[in-house]
Structure formats: structure tokens, C-alpha cells
Amino acid sequence: MLELLLCSVLTVLPDYLYRRFAEGKRIGKEITLYSMWFELRWGIITCLMLTVGLITVIFYYHPSTTSATLYFRTVPIAPEISGRVAQIYVSGVSSEVKQGAPIFRLDSSTQEAAAEAARRKIAEVEASMVSARTDIAAADGKIQEAAxxxxxxxxELETKQELNRRNAAIVAPREIEKLQNLVKGRRGALAAATAAKQSAEAQISSLLPAQKASAEAALAQAKVELAKTIIRAGVSGRVEQFTLRVGDIVNPLMRPAGVLIPDVSGRRTVIAGFGQIEAQVMKVGMVAEVACVSKPWTVIPMVITGVQDFIAAGQFRGGEQLIDPQQVVRPGSILVFLEPLYDGGLDDVARGSSCIANAYTSNHDLIASGSVGGFKSLMLHAIDATGLVHAMILRMQALILPIRTLVFSGH
Structure with missing residues (x-):
């Protein structure tokens, strides 16, 4: 409507003034409701053509969308293990939590029993090490005794053998054989005592330390499993839809306890979807404005910080069937990220709020560089000036948005 009124001032009004003062035709006499089309045909046709062209220029170089939202991230409150709730640390369905604060605790009797068993195993290994040291001392005594x-x-054998060499009749051969067997037996006892000592030393140096390390690893694992029974907040935020009660069964795959909304999520960025035809216009650094439903009668200045260079409608997942482009029903949009131009611009806007977003093309730097000719510079000035019309439209939308929502929508 604004474009039509503006174009009519430049086309229909001059045509009428010419008919009135140059040809003497008056409204209600020569210019009536039935003859208006014939008398003002040049102005009306020119107005329609100029309006269509102006609307095209405005919407192309200064794109607008109603698909803008303050998306925020939600974190499901779910434990790493399944279990029955034993204690709840937060109160109410909705409450604030700090990072690392406990939310609820699962029954930990199984994990505590595993940790206690690992501690007992460590104590048992330490007692075995003390016993092994005693065995080493006993083996030393047996080695000395056997030696x-x-x-x-x-x-005694050498004495008998010496006597036998001097006089064979003094010592019987049978007695020498008995002494030789006795020496072999006692040497075997010495070897056995030495082996017993080496076995005890091997237990202290290798086996028992390995068993103790395994027991300590089992204890560490039990402590990790025990820590999993206490579910803590990964980030500072607000717990919502928390209806968990003591005695409930919680499953990490099928039944989360609620959702955690981080404090910083959805406070800095508005994500908007613009038409594909505006892909060549949307650039990082463009100035934009948004008007949100949750903050009526307010236009918030923004700046484009990111433009996604692919369209979600064209994605596919590999499978056993070939894709058909005709299956893409909706053409998709260009995803654009907008941040407030000034700090605190989105503080009073509810996260998840629907917004209207306008982006404005600026050719000031290109014109100031002097690299374009006079006619092109004039056209670029005109393109930048048409952004004022879109800015006025956005402010009119922000003005009537509460009325349209509260009165005409029936809410």
C-alpha cells in the first residue's frame, strides 16, 4: 500500500494535474468514475508498473521474513545409568540451578557394595604382601639351615672318603653311598628353600602389586559408577518440567527426568529463514531489524553475523532408495543468524519468541570508493533509499501486531 501511494504521487497525480490545468478537465464533470480509466490511463498504467518494480526492488534488496525465532537449546536431564530415585535436591517443577549442582540421586546400594568389595580386596592384597615378607624371612632361615x-x-662325606683312601677296611662302601645320598638330599632341600624364597619375592615384586593395581582399578571404577548415581547440572540454567519423585524409575533412553535450559541459550542470536532468491543479497555485516511478539511496539536493531551457505531442503541420508527431486515439496530457505547491534538488545525478549525480521542492503562503501559510474551510483543510492519504505512497513507491523494478535485473532 505504501508503495502504491508513493508511486501514485509520482504518476497519477501529475497526470491529473495535467488534465486539470492544461486541458481544463474537472473531477465530477469531465473526469468521472466511469471515465477515470480513460482520462488517467497513462498515470494509472505507469503507477502500476512503477509499483511492481518498486516492490520487487524493495523485497529483493531489503528482504523480509516472518520466519524468525530466538531458538534456544534444551538439555534432557537423564542419568547415564538406569535406577530408582532415592533423593531429590531441587524443589518444584521449575527452579534455577548452578553448574555442578546436584539435581537428584539414584539408589546407590549396588555401587557402594562394589566399592566396598574393591576396598576389601585391596586390604586382602596388602595383608598378602605382609605375609609374603614373612615367608621371605622364613625362607632365609630355611636356606641357612639347609646350607x-x-x-x-x-x-662328613669327605672325611669318610679320605679314611677309605688310606685304608679301605676302615669305612664300608655302603656307608659312603649313604653319605653321598644324604648330601644330594640336603642340597635338594637347599634348592627348595631357595625356590620358596624366590617365589615369595616374585609375589611381592610382581603378583601382589598387580593384584593390588587391579583392585584399585576396580575401586576407581566403582567410584565412577557411584558418582553416576548423582545427576548434576552440566551448565547453569533453569530446570523445567521436573516432575520426578522419590521411588520413580529413570531410564537414560526412554524416560528423562525433565529438561535443563542453559542461561546463555537463546539470548544472543535470532535465526531467520529468508527466501532462496535472496541468497546473493544476504551478506555478513548487513544491518537488520526485528520486531518480536513477546516485546510489542519495539524494533530491535540487529546485524547479520552468519549466513548458512546450504539449504536444509536439499539434504539426504544414504539408504537403499534413490532420491527424487520432486519429493522436495517445500523449496527451503536461507538460514541467517542475527545478533543485536547493542548489548542487551534481546534481554526482554522471551526465548522462543516469533519475530519479523528485515535486512537492509547498504551500498555506501561501494559508492564512496568511486569505483562505480555516476548512473550506477545514482541507482545504488535509490536502492538504499528504498530501504526506508521497508523500515516504515516493519514499524507499522510492530504497531498493529498487538491489536491483530489480541483483537482480530480471537485470543
Whole structure:
């Protein structure tokens, strides 16, 4: 409507003034409701053509969309393990939580029993190490005893053999054989005592430390599993839809306890979807404005910080069937990220609110560079000036938005 009124001032009004003062035709006499089309045909046709062209220029170089929202992230409150709720630390269905604060605790009797079993195993291994040290001391005594017995048997054997060499009739051969067997037996006892000591030393140096390390690892695992029974807030935010009660069964896959909305989520960015035809116009750094339903009669200045260079409607997932482009019913849109031009611009806007967004093309830097000719510079000035019309339309939409929502929508 604004475009039509503006174009009529430049076309229909001059045509009428010419008919009135140059040709002397008056409204109600020569210019009537039935003859208006014939008398003002040049102005009306020119007005329609100029209006269509102006609307095209405005909507192309200064795109607008009603698909703009303050998206925010939600974190499901779910434990890593299944279990029965034993204690709840937050109160009410909705409450504030800080990062690391406990939300609820699951029954931890199984995990505590596993941790206690691991502690008992560590104590058992430490007792075995003390016993092994005692065995080493006992093996040392047996080695000394066996060594003395071997030495005594060897001395006695050497004495008998010496006497036998001097006079064979003094010592019987049978007695020498018995002494030789005695020496072999006592040497075997010495070897057994030495092996027992080595076995005890191996237990202290290798086996028992390995068993203790395994028990400590089991204890650490039990502590990790025990820590999983306490569900804490990963970020500071607000717990919503928290209806969990003591005794409920919670499953990480099928039944989360509620949702956690981070404080910073949805406070800095408005995500808007513009038409595909405006893909060449949308650039990072463009000035924009938004008007949101949750903050009526307010236009918030924004700046474009990101333009997604792909369209979600064209995505596909590999499978056993070929894709058909005709299956894409909706053409999709260009995803644009907008942030407030000034700090705190979105503080009073409810997260998830629907908004109307306008983006404005600016050719000031290109014109100031002097790299364009005079005619093109004039056209770029005209394109920038048409952004005023879209800015006026946005303010009119922001003005009538509460009336349209509260009165005409029936809410």
C-alpha cells in the first residue's frame, strides 16, 4: 500500500494535474468514475508498473521474513545409568540451578557394595604382601639351615672318603653311598628353600602389586559408577518440567527426568529463514531489524553475523532408495543468524519468541570508493533509499501486531 501511494504521487497525480490545468478537465464533470480509466490511463498504467518494480526492488534488496525465532537449546536431564530415585535436591517443577549442582540421586546400594568389595580386596592384597615378607624371612632361615646341613654332610662325606683312601677296611662302601645320598638330599632341600624364597619375592615384586593395581582399578571404577548415581547440572540454567519423585524409575533412553535450559541459550542470536532468491543479497555485516511478539511496539536493531551457505531442503541420508527431486515439496530457505547491534538488545525478549525480521542492503562503501559510474551510483543510492519504505512497513507491523494478535485473532 505504501508503495502504491508513493508511486501514485509520482504518476497519477501529475497526470491529473495535467488534465486539470492544461486541458481544463474537472473531477465530477469531465473526469468521472466511469471515465477515470480513460482520462488517467497513462498515470494509472505507469503507477502500476512503477509499483511492481518498486516492490520487487524493495523485497529483493531489503528482504523480509516472518520466519524468525530466538531458538534456544534444551538439555534432557537423564542419568547415564538406569535406577530408582532415592533423593531429590531441587524443589518444584521449575527452579534455577548452578553448574555442578546436584539435581537428584539414584539408589546407590549396588555401587557402594562394589566399592566396598574393591576396598576389601585391596586390604586382602596388602595383608598378602605382609605375609609374603614373612615367608621371605622364613625362607632365609630355611636356606641357612639347609646350607649348614649340606656343609655338615659334605664334611662328613669327605672325611669318610679320605679314611677309605688310606685304608679301605676302615669305612664300608655302603656307608659312603649313604653319605653321598644324604648330601644330594640336603642340597635338594637347599634348592627348595631357595625356590620358596624366590617365589615369595616374585609375589611381592610382581603378583601382589598387580593384584593390588587391579583392585584399585576396580575401586576407581566403582567410584565412577557411584558418582553416576548423582545427576548434576552440566551448565547453569533453569530446570523445567521436573516432575520426578522419590521411588520413580529413570531410564537414560526412554524416560528423562525433565529438561535443563542453559542461561546463555537463546539470548544472543535470532535465526531467520529468508527466501532462496535472496541468497546473493544476504551478506555478513548487513544491518537488520526485528520486531518480536513477546516485546510489542519495539524494533530491535540487529546485524547479520552468519549466513548458512546450504539449504536444509536439499539434504539426504544414504539408504537403499534413490532420491527424487520432486519429493522436495517445500523449496527451503536461507538460514541467517542475527545478533543485536547493542548489548542487551534481546534481554526482554522471551526465548522462543516469533519475530519479523528485515535486512537492509547498504551500498555506501561501494559508492564512496568511486569505483562505480555516476548512473550506477545514482541507482545504488535509490536502492538504499528504498530501504526506508521497508523500515516504515516493519514499524507499522510492530504497531498493529498487538491489536491483530489480541483483537482480530480471537485470543
Amino acid at each position: 649348614s646341613a649340606v656343609q655338615q654332610a659334605v664334611d
